[in-house]
Amino acid sequence: xxxxxxxxxxxxxxxxxxxxxxxxxxxxxxxxxxxxxxxxxxxxxxxxxxxxxxxxxxxxxxxxxxxxxxxxxxxxxxxxxxxxxxxxxxxxxxxxxxxxxxxxxxxxxxxxxxxxxxxxxxxxxxxxxxxxxxxxxxxxxxxxxxxxxxxxxxxxxxxxxxxxxxxxxxxxxxxxxxxxxxxxxxxxxxxxxxxxxxxxxxxxxxxxxxxxxxxxxxxxxxxxxxxxxxxxxxxxxxxxxxxxxxxxxxxxxxxxxxxxxxxxxxxxxxxxxxxxxxxxxxxxxxxxxxxxxxxxxxxxxxxxxxxxxxxxxxxxxxxxxxxxxxxxxxxxxxxxxxxxxxxxxxxxxxxxxxxxxxxxxxxxxxxxxxxxxxxxxxxxxxxxxxxxxxxxxxxxxxxxxxxxxxxxxxxxxxxxxxxxxxxxxxxxxxxxxxxxxxxxxxxxxxxxxxxxxxxxxxxxxxxxxxxxxxxxxxxxxxxxxxxxxxxxxxxxxxxxxxxxxxxxxxxxxxxxxxxxxxxxxxxxxxxxxxxxxxxxxxxxxxxxxxxxxxxxxxxxxxxxxxxxxxxxxxxxxxxxxxxxxxxxxxxxxxxxxxxxxxxxxxxxxxxxxxxxxxxxxxxxxxxxxxxxxxxxxxxxxxxxxxxxxxxxxxxxxxxxxxxxxxxxxxxxxxxxxxxxxxxxxxxxxxxxxxxxxxxxxx
Numbered sequence: 001x002x003x004x005x006x007x008x009x010x011x012x013x014x015x016x017x018x019x020x021x022x023x024x025x026x027x028x029x030x031x032x033x034x035x036x037x038x039x040x041x042x043x044x045x046x047x048x049x050x051x052x053x054x055x056x057x058x059x060x061x062x063x064x065x066x067x068x069x070x071x072x073x074x075x076x077x078x079x080x081x082x083x084x085x086x087x088x089x090x091x092x093x094x095x096x097x098x099x100x101x102x103x104x105x106x107x108x109x110x111x112x113x114x115x116x117x118x119x120x121x122x123x124x125x126x127x128x129x130x131x132x133x134x135x136x137x138x139x140x141x142x143x144x145x146x147x148x149x150x151x152x153x154x155x156x157x158x159x160x161x162x163x164x165x166x167x168x169x170x171x172x173x174x175x176x177x178x179x180x181x182x183x184x185x186x187x188x189x190x191x192x193x194x195x196x197x198x199x200x201x202x203x204x205x206x207x208x209x210x211x212x213x214x215x216x217x218x219x220x221x222x223x224x225x226x227x228x229x230x231x232x233x234x235x236x237x238x239x240x241x242x243x244x245x246x247x248x249x250x251x252x253x254x255x256x257x258x259x260x261x262x263x264x265x266x267x268x269x270x271x272x273x274x275x276x277x278x279x280x281x282x283x284x285x286x287x288x289x290x291x292x293x294x295x296x297x298x299x300x301x302x303x304x305x306x307x308x309x310x311x312x313x314x315x316x317x318x319x320x321x322x323x324x325x326x327x328x329x330x331x332x333x334x335x336x337x338x339x340x341x342x343x344x345x346x347x348x349x350x351x352x353x354x355x356x357x358x359x360x361x362x363x364x365x366x367x368x369x370x371x372x373x374x375x376x377x378x379x380x381x382x383x384x385x386x387x388x389x390x391x392x393x394x395x396x397x398x399x400x401x402x403x404x405x406x407x408x409x410x411x412x413x414x415x416x417x418x419x420x421x422x423x424x425x426x427x428x429x430x431x432x433x434x435x436x437x438x439x440x441x442x443x444x445x446x447x448x449x450x451x452x453x454x455x456x457x458x459x460x461x462x463x464x465x466x467x468x469x470x471x472x473x474x475x476x477x478x479x480x481x482x483x484x485x486x487x488x489x490x491x492x493x494x495x496x497x498x499x500x501x502x503x504x505x506x507x508x509x510x511x512x513x514x515x516x517x518x519x520x521x522x523x524x525x526x527x528x529x530x531x532x533x534x535x536x537x538x539x540x541x542x543x544x545x546x547x548x549x550x551x552x553x554x555x556x557x558x559x560x561x562x563x564x565x566x567x568x569x570x571x572x573x574x575x576x577x578x579x580x581x582x583x584x585x586x587x588x589x590x591x592x593x594x595x596x597x598x599x600x601x602x603x604x605x606x607x608x609x610x611x612x613x614x615x616x617x618x619x620x621x622x623x624x625x626x627x628x629x630x631x632x633x634x635x636x637x638x639x640x641x642x643x644x645x646x647x648x649x650x651x652x653x654x655x656x657x658x659x660x661x662x663x664x665x666x667x668x669x670x671x672x673x674x675x676x677x678x679x680x681x682x683x684x685x686x687x688x689x690x691x692x693x694x695x696x697x698x
Contacts, residue, residue, distance in 0.1 A: 001205065002261045005696055007194055012052045015188035017180055019045060022171045024697050025275055026053045029169045030106065030145040031205055032255040034248055035127050037112065037164070038149045039281060040173035046149035049173075050108035053147070057106060058196040066104040070111045076118050079109075080132065093135040102132040105144045112148035113160055120163060127166035128244070144202075153280060168248045169275050172284065208258035214250065214265045221270055221298055222249075228290045229277055238280045249276055260695055262338050267295045268691035268698055299688035300422055300439045300454075328357065335362030340388065342367055346374070349394070353381035359416065361385050366424070372397040380413035380431060389424025389441070397427065410446065417450075440664075455664045470650060470664055474521075481509035486517060488650050490662055493521030493571070506541045513562040514541060516645050518660055520569030526576050540568035540604065541590045560596035565643040568604040568626060569634070569659050574611055589617055591624040601643065602626035605634045634658065 005027070012023050022038060026049055029036040038046040047067065054065040068079060077083070079101050087094040097103045109115075115123065125131045127146055132139045148167065154160030176184060226241060233239035256269040274288040328334065331348060333341040340363035343349050349370045352358040358381055365388045372378070373396035399407050410428040415421065417435030429443040435450045442457040453460075453468045460468075460478035469487040471477065477491050491506055506517055519540035541563055568589045589604040604626040608615045617625030629638065636653040639645045639660055647653070654661040692698045 001201065001208075001259060002696055004195065004197075004201070005259055008056045008197065009696070011191060011194040012056060014191050016045065016048075017176050017183045019049060019173070022046075022049050022173050023053065025169050025171045026050065026145075026147055027056075028252070028256065028259075028272075028697050029147070030057070031202070031259060032168075032248075032252045033144055034168040034252060035146045035166055036148070036169045036171065037167040038147065038171055038173050039153060040149075040151070041175065042151055044173045044175060046173055047108060047110060050106070050147040050149075054106040054108075056194065056196050057144075058198045064104055065106050065108075066099070066101045067108040068101075068110070070109055070114050070119070072114055072116060074114075074116065074119065076116075076122065079119055080122060080134075087135070094137075095134055097132070097134065097139070101143075101146075102126065102134070102139060102141045105142050107143060107146050109146065109148045111150055113150050113152070113154045113163070115163075120160075124162060124166065127163070164279065165242055165245065168245065168252065170278065170281075170284075171275055172281050205255065205258055209251070209254040212254040212257045212263055212265060214253065217298065218253075218265050218267075218270065221267075221294055222273075225270075225273065225277070225291055225294050228294065229287065232286060232290060233283065236280075236283065239278065239283055241277065245276070249273060252276070256695070256697055259697075264338055266338070266691050267299060267688045268695040270295060271692065271695075271698060295688050299686055300420065300437065328362075331357075333365075335360070335364075335385075337363050337386075340365040340386075343370070344368060346370055346372065350375075352383070353379070358382060359384040361418075364388065366390050366392045366394075369393045369395060371395055375399075378409050380410045382414045382416065383412045383430075384416035384419050386420045386422075387424065388422050391423050393425040395425075395427075455662075457665070470662055472662055472665060477506050478509075481506075481512045483511040484509065485513050485515070487515045488517070488645075488662070490518045490660070491521070493519065493523055509561055511561065513564070514566055515562075515564050516643065517541065517566045518569060519567075520571065520659055522572040522574070524574045524576060540571055541566055541602075560598070561592045562598045562600070563590055563592060563602060564598070564600040565645070566590060566602045566626075567639065567643065567660075568602075568608065570605055571608040573609065573615075587615060588624045589615070590626045599623060599626075603629045603634075603638070603643065605629055605631055607631050631658070636660070 009020075009024060009027065012027070013020055016023070026036055026038075030053060038049065040046060050067070051065070068074070070079075077095075081095040081097040081100040081102070084092075084094045084096050095102075101107045101109075122132060123146075125133060126141055126143060130141050130143055132141050146167075154164050226246070229239070229241060252272065253265045253269045256272060257263070257265045260269075271291060274284070274291050277291075278284045278287045328341060330351060331341045332344070333339050335341045341357075343352070343364055343366040349366075352364070361384055363386045367390065369392045372394065375397070376399075378397060378399055394411055397409060397411065399409055401407050408427045410431045411426050412430040413432070415430045415433040415436050419433075419436040420439065421429065421436070421441060422439040423441070425442040427444065429438070429441065429445050431446040433445055433448045433451055437452045437454070438445070438448075438456055438458070439453075440455050444459040444461075446461045448460055448463045448466050451463070451466045453463075453466060453471060455470045457473060458471050459473050459476065460481075462480040462482070463478055463484050464482040465484065466481075467485045467487075468477070468481075468489060469485075470489065472490045472492070474492050474494055476493075477486070477489060486506060486509075489506070506514055506519065571589070573587060587610055589608060590599060590602045592599060599622050601621050603621065604617065606614070606628045608617075617628065619625070619628035621627035635658070636647060639651070639653075640647045645651050645660065650663060651660045652663050652666060653659075654666075
């Protein structure tokens, strides 16, 4: 069906310029059984759009197409049919509707808002209930869609507002842009052959739409859009959203999914609301921004090719629906993006370790918390695919070692390239992750290489060639960062360390860029582990240890680093225990000991203390301590205008603690969209963009 619709759209657009969107909306509206109003100046082809859409529908001979230009003098007889003389002789008021609007499947009314009240009252029930009151008897009308046009919008007349609200979809049709005027001089080529949409096609689409699922995520997205719309336009009396409009939108979304041969509404379908939620064209762009920003917050990176390996179906050819094809034995779901394998029990979760399941690139979705308390043995599994925890946990994955001490093994031994893990909480996710995306997770990872990690509460042992953005962690975000980009992250220290070569919220990195990051909290240092321990470096953000760090298993070839527009909040550094006289504490708020490193526009609050005494660091925004800022000036204005932090989409100010906070953790509804996938994350693209590209209506 999708291919047939694409062919029909190509035919309908043949010879027209800049009318693709209006034609798509017109055909989708017809298939959804709704009504469309085309708004724009005269001479823009609005009536032609209606005729062309009607032409691709196979209608009954006596129920075809009706078109009329309305004026304030138009009478009901011109639209609904003349009165029947025979019926009048029998004292009955009845119209002969054959050939008029109540008897056709597609109708076009030009200058719709100039209708007289007598026409208007009859149109209201036709548009909404598909009923025409013909005398004393209600008459069902076969109308699929009423396409209307107007040069202007209704203003201030209540009866016109009621009529306008019955047109679910609105589209503005303007003159051809100057850069495309030359196309109007081109002689159209021969029209490509096509097959009309039959009544059977329409029935199949309606039947398929009845089975389309609208997930909880999509429902919450629409609810968020609804709420933002009401807030944005609370002072604009022209804008309102009725319950009727919401019910009609639900059907429109189901039709969109069904005609795209999907069994679930996705993000791209919701984008169609941009033509459904404005009453005045002046507000169309605001509505579009609300919808796009909301959808972007729920998008993430996926493989760009969209190809998902499937288990071959060895059964004979069957007309079974798409969702039931390629079903994987022992699981619900076929492993595609639209129909993921559902992980509903511990047994199903453990079975991901099967080589024919866990490393085949399938999509998975966890539907509940997975409790691993009953497991007595666990071997971390290899994984290649896309796992959506859907906000759930993998919990109580705890083993006892030979000393009967609790250990927390990783869920996965390796997460292989072109994978993604999203919306999941696990104590220890993986020993090694490569070439993948980790999004909206709360977990710990051993080593990550060539990854994109976003909006996570995460601890990394070591990361190389990774992009890390909008993440937070209590204590260290990472022990070692090599050639990484860390942007818009926050670390809240609450650490007690026995031996300190270096320590900080973001520390020990080489060849990396740290931008707009924030560190706050406390560090307690004890010498109980070794009496001769040296606390060489304690800092909020520190690039590396001293040059001899390699003797402790580190790296002796430190590359230049960049620490830019970062801030250190209130820090409390304390040493406890009996320190030998040769021990000393070296402290910097922001530092990089690697040569040729860049420190630029960094700040630190003036209430940082070491052993109870205020640390009097040098005040230099490009130095090892950053610029000293008085607590009274340590506010949103400083961060937003001096450091250039984004307080509209990424950050917000925590008044209670006088410090910045990430929106994605304090308020998921206003979480910002993850940044675009970096060049080294090959084969990944934004989910929303991928779905839009694959949606025939967009």
